[in-house]
Amino acid sequence: MAVKQIPLEPVLVTIRPLSLSMHEIQVELQFPPGAVEGEAVLALPAWTPGSYLVRDYARFLDRLEVSDGAGQPVPCRKLDKQRWRVEGSPRGLRVVYRLFCNDLTVRTNHVDALHAHLVGAATFLYLEDQPQRPFEVRFEGWPKGWRVATSLPRREGSYLAEDHDTLVDSPFELGTFRVHTFRSRGCEFQVAVTGPHPGDEARIVEATEAIVGAAARIFGGFPFRRYLFLLTFSPKLRGGLEHRDCTSLIADPQQMERTEGYYDLFTLIAHEFFHVWNVKRMRDTVLGPFDYRAENPTRLLWFHEGFTSFMQFDLVMKAGVVPWSWVSRKLAASWTDNTTRAGRLEQSLEEASFDAWIRHYKPTEFSPNSTVSYYDMGAMAGWMMDAELRLATGGAKGLDGLFALLWERHGDGHLTDADVRRAFHDLSGKDPQPFWSAHIQGRAPLDASSIEKAYGIRLNARAPWETLSGPDADDPDALRRARAWAGLVLQGGAPVVHNVVPGSPAARAGLGYGMEILAVDGWRTATAQEVQNRLGDAGPGDQVRILAAERGRVETFPLTLAENPQRTISITADLKATPVQKSAFQAWTGQPFPARRA
Structure with missing residues (x-):
């Protein structure tokens, strides 16, 4: 006979503002009688799922006080950077602390007079040996007229999380945000918008509805009953963080003055929403x-x-909210970067994934020469795999079919590399090892052949002098300048070396990170543009003398220019594309095959 589990009493949490102008809040946790009868450890997460960086949220926590149910102080001793040992009390425990919240991102807490955005990992202490204990969260003392948006269910003024994982995965937005609601396939969707912007919110909500509809067509519906988009507008910011039943998004309001600003926002929305399936449900065992x-x-x-x-x-193309012409430029720019970035020769996608915590999220000047982005290079590998699948299925199925098959097989559960390989094999009939050896575990260069063959498009590589237009296209001086290359990457507008391409003339000359370029061939260079202009006075094979300063010392570096090896990718339609290719293109994009240029 099975023993019936007695539900655990929840931790009662109350969050109050201390000083909105100083970005301070107070968190109070009431652990019920019997929850902590002996010694226990209170802990705060060091990171938040979806953002693979140890952020040490405990650095924002102070004034920690612990008392028992009668209000008597309980001894508490800090064990390390994020854990505290407390003595137990049969009458329950009251834990109170202050949080400083002044970092406006989707991964951190921010509180001011206009709103509050609270991330679970950065906010809630929990009993380390009781992650399964539920929480009830309520808010007191906040400005009149403020309300709360969260994916957690509400009961009698409190928000309920069935365990600590759920609480961490459910951010809160407080303020006077605007709420838009729509329904799709029997599920409720809300878009809570914080902050002013010059855009059309109805257009944003309409596009969001189309995007979620495109995702539902891939997976056959939604794995939830309610989903929340938290969208905050703040100048010069952009970001998103996925959660199981919601997502946090930040966008630059000034970008909404341009059509492409909408396209960028819609793509961000699509990215985070696709995580409903990929990583929040189908996930590696450690996630x-x-x-x-x-x-x-x-x-x-x-x-x-x-x-x-x-x-x-x-998603955005099949939803009809972003045109192929814009997407093609984004894909071309990413292909350009990932075929010229020196790090492509040094790090595989598997290695980039594993080292994300210490390399992707902690970049240095050396990063372009030693790493790839598992986001961008991973997307290019995904494009090649989509093409391989289209070729094998007559254009009918691509990466969307791969995800649909994985969802059918694994649903809400753990996924392994072997599972992805097996799905690729079963859809394509091909041995997955050659693709993995070259592009996942290996460092083979990107190969456009399958993409061109599958969709009837062309990825054209052009040298800098081939991109000149108008009178410059036939001007010998302009052509010479476009051919000259030093391999120097300067930082912003200042004549400071941000990177030196390995094996380049600048590397052979001995130039390095952080040097300030004072002059080129005797000409003073006060800006980065002046450095490039003076280098262009010479041509490939010519020697120039660079005067540079480093750590207070000034030296001269002879540098022999080379012909520029960099190539820029553009995407065009193949005018000889076959009906099968055009059909595959439409199956991928949901849009007509481009008449001339892609």
Whole structure:
């Protein structure tokens, strides 16, 4: 006879503002009698799922006080950067602390006089040995007229989380945000918009509805009854963080003055929403349940993030909210970067995934020469895989079919690299090892042949002098300048070396990170543009003398210019594309095959 589990009493949480102008809040936790009868450890996560960086949220926590049910102080001793040992009390425990909240991102807490955005990992202490204990969260003392948006269910003024994982995965937005609601396939969707912007919110909501509809067609519906989009507008910010039943988004309001600003926002929405399936439900074994104390490295971020970065374009095109002409420029720019970035020769997608915690999220000047992005390079690998699948299925199925098959087989559960390989094999009939060896585990160059063959498009590589137009296209001086190359990357507008391409003339000359270029061939260079202009006075094979300063010393560096090896990719339609290719293109994009240029 099975023993019936007695539900655990919840932790009662009350969050109050201390000073909105100073970005301070107070969090009070009431642990019920019997929850902590002996010694226990209170902990705060060091990171938040979806953002693979140890952020040490405990640095924002102070004034920690612990008392028992009668209000008597209870001894509390800090064990390390994020854990405290407390003595038990049969009468329950009251834990109170202050949080400083002044970092406006989707991964951190921000509170001011206009709104509050609270991230679970950065906010709630929990009993380390009782992650399954539920929480009830309520808010007191906030400005009149403010309301709360969260994916958690509400009961009698409190918001209920069935366990700590759920609480961490459910951000809160407080303020006077605007709420838009729509329904799709029997599910309720809400878009809570914070902050002013010059855009059309009805257009944003309409596009969001089309995007979720495109995703539902891939997966056959939704794995929830309610979903929440938290969208905050703030100048010069952009970002998104996926959660199981919601997502947090930040966008620059000034971008909404331009049509392309809408396209960028719609693509961000599509990316985060696709994570409903890819990583929040179908996930590597280490990505839930989580170890919140330290890094949780995975070799599958190329799949979870990179392939999602490809599918974001799939969704917005099939939803009809972004045209192929815009997507093609984004794909071309990414292909250009990932065929010229020196790091492509040094790091595989598996390696980039595993080292995300210490390399992708902690970049240095050396990063372009030693790493790839599992987002961007992963998206390009996803594009190639989509093409391979289209070729094998007569254009009918691509990466969307791969995800549909994986969802059918695994649903809400763990996924392995072997599972992805098996799905690829079963759809394509091909051995997955050659593709994995070259583009997932290996460092083979990107190969456009399958893409061109599948969709009837061309990826054209052009040298800098081939991109000149008008009178410059036939001007010998302009052509010489376009051919000259030093391999120097300067930082912003200042004549400071941000990077030196390995094996380039600048590298052979001895130039390095952080040097300030004072003069080229005797000409003073006060800006980055002046450095490039003076280098262009010479041509490939010519020697120039560079005067540079480093750590207070000035030296001269002879540098022999070379012909520029960089190539820029553009995408065009093949005027000889076959009906099968055109059909595959439409199956991928949901849009007509381009008449001339892609």
